[in-house]
Amino acid sequence: MMPYVNEYDTPECKTLAETVKKSIRTPASLGLDRCIQCGACTASCPAARFTDYSPRQIVKKVLENDHSVLESEMIWSCFYCYSCNLRCPRNNSPATIVQVLRQMAINEGIGVEKLGYFVEIGEYLAENGASKVPGAGVKNMERDLGERWIKFKKDLESIRVELGLSSRDIRNTHGEVRAILEGTGYFEREKWIKTTIQEKSLHQLLKSQCMKEEDKSGDFGFENDRGYPGQAALII
Amino acid sequence: MKTIGDIPDRQLLLFKSCMVGQEYPGVETSTRYAFDRLGVDYIINDEQSCCTGIGHYTDIFEGLTTTAIAARNFAVARRCGHPNITCLCSTCYAINKEACEVLNTDNEIREKVNSIFREQGLEDLVYEKDDMNSKANFYHAVEILLSKASQIQAKKKFDFSGVKAAAHHACHYYKVKYLDVLGNPENPQLIDTIAIACGADMVRWYEDRTLTCGMGFAQLHLNKKTSLQVTKTKLDSLQKAGVELMIHMCPNCHIQYDRYQPVIEREFGAKYDTVHMNIAQFVALSMGADPYKVCGFQTHSVPLEGFLEKHGII
Numbered sequence: 248m249m250p251y252v253n254e255y256d257t258p259e260c261k262t263l264a265e266t267v268k269k270s271i272r273t274p275a276s277l278g279l280d281r282c283i284q285c286g287a288c289t290a291s292c293p294a295a296r297f298t299d300y301s302p303r304q305i306v307k308k309v310l311e312n313d314h315s316v317l318e319s320e321m322i323w324s325c326f327y328c329y330s331c332n333l334r335c336p337r338n339n340s341p342a343t344i345v346q347v348l349r350q351m352a353i354n355e356g357i358g359v360e361k362l363g364y365f366v367e368i369g370e371y372l373a374e375n376g377a378s379k380v381p382g383a384g385v386k387n388m389e390r391d392l393g394e395r396w397i398k399f400k401k402d403l404e405s406i407r408v409e410l411g412l413s414s415r416d417i418r419n420t421h422g423e424v425r426a427i428l429e430g431t432g433y434f435e436r437e438k439w440i441k442t443t444i445q446e447k448s449l450h451q452l453l454k455s456q457c458m459k460e461e462d463k464s465g466d467f468g469f470e471n472d473r474g475y476p477g478q479a480a481l482i483i
Numbered sequence: 484m485k486t487i488g489d490i491p492d493r494q495l496l497l498f499k500s501c502m503v504g505q506e507y508p509g510v511e512t513s514t515r516y517a518f519d520r521l522g523v524d525y526i527i528n529d530e531q532s533c534c535t536g537i538g539h540y541t542d543i544f545e546g547l548t549t550t551a552i553a554a555r556n557f558a559v560a561r562r563c564g565h566p567n568i569t570c571l572c573s574t575c576y577a578i579n580k581e582a583c584e585v586l587n588t589d590n591e592i593r594e595k596v597n598s599i600f601r602e603q604g605l606e607d608l609v610y611e612k613d614d615m616n617s618k619a620n621f622y623h624a625v626e627i628l629l630s631k632a633s634q635i636q637a638k639k640k641f642d643f644s645g646v647k648a649a650a651h652h653a654c655h656y657y658k659v660k661y662l663d664v665l666g667n668p669e670n671p672q673l674i675d676t677i678a679i680a681c682g683a684d685m686v687r688w689y690e691d692r693t694l695t696c697g698m699g700f701a702q703l704h705l706n707k708k709t710s711l712q713v714t715k716t717k718l719d720s721l722q723k724a725g726v727e728l729m730i731h732m733c734p735n736c737h738i739q740y741d742r743y744q745p746v747i748e749r750e751f752g753a754k755y756d757t758v759h760m761n762i763a764q765f766v767a768l769s770m771g772a773d774p775y776k777v778c779g780f781q782t783h784s785v786p787l788e789g790f791l792e793k794h795g796i797i
Contacts, residue, residue, distance in 0.1 A: 324706065326695055326698075327699065377533045378533040378536075407508050427605070
């Protein structure tokens, strides 16, 4: 598998920190170097509340230039809710840093299978100028939301007309959106993503036939914030 | 920091939202109903595309694609003489505002986007520095409603006195560009102020008021359990506070609360008495709109009939 080059999300630099700072995804004023490891990000984080995800530790790994962070399942837990972005007293932004790390992981084919679920969004946008919940998501929603939602979806066009809207929300972009997606290299990347997912699943299949499944559930040497007892109080 | 005096009511492009269009079209018609009666000068333009938000935040679109699509939408807004992009969805708001900042401050990316436009024969989309102002040209529809709160109060046909409601303010409105929001991002009052103008009795503080809705883009689909745990936390807190109506401002939050409340009840063995609507639906209802022909409540998963009957609307 050839790594994917994503010049603007993940500019090639000597360190993780430099790539993160130069990325189009992070603000120019990013306070990465100013991080004081106070943990306000983790304290504010919805993922940290229910999982072992820790934005504080993600930032620490980036500052230590520890590339193992790219292989951690952790980076896929962020909600992109930007609570850390709001609360950081040093204008750092773990939510945007994680976006860069995910893009770096994707370039190496790590976690790329997670994109399989959403990859049809691009073609739908090119065709209709709008986005939609991908097919796999619709299947899950049908299962979870049941008859009431399925009936609503069947009636959507007539409801829209009753509301005085066009029957379907399709935009008239004169092919410009498709041309832009071609020009930015989106379709090449989409093809690369699909091929990489296929290669990985084939590789996985061969591997499972040859050897016993190894335990992949463990993370990569992150200390667990919840297990951290804190420092003993200094009593004078 | 934005102030109410800065909010325009002229030359607005009401920016269509994909999730509103496909899940809660009544949010768009309610906004139009209210804007029409409040003397707001706005248009809707079908040439405007999706902001890319869903793909951008599920890591499918790279930043360059997102920025280029935004630049095209800015050209659409300018061309039709309505450069004040006014969003129904908080993610559209954040994506557009951020893309505008990038285009104005990063010469390399602006040049790259323009070179793509030229290569593709789309010269009329070329973006010159400061064609749009990231502070003055981007709004959420809720901000427009807030600036008209006293008119809403004066024009209301139905008073919601005695309705115990609470607000959920959208993360991508007040946590992304947090220095440029109305009020204090740690204690936003946009929805509360508008709902009070409609007579509602707002629960100003409830536990986890600023917690995200739990949708989390890929999270709802790939880590559903964690996603619903977050939503449950919020619903539990509303139940504890005795809230009968939750009011939000973003279709993603709307899906998460309204569509998934029955799922959480089933999967976690909980029971909730809260119903959900967007602030534009609440305002339209208060101004006399039809609950089905304008507000589109038939698209909701948590039935609103009990609430509407209790308060004498139907």
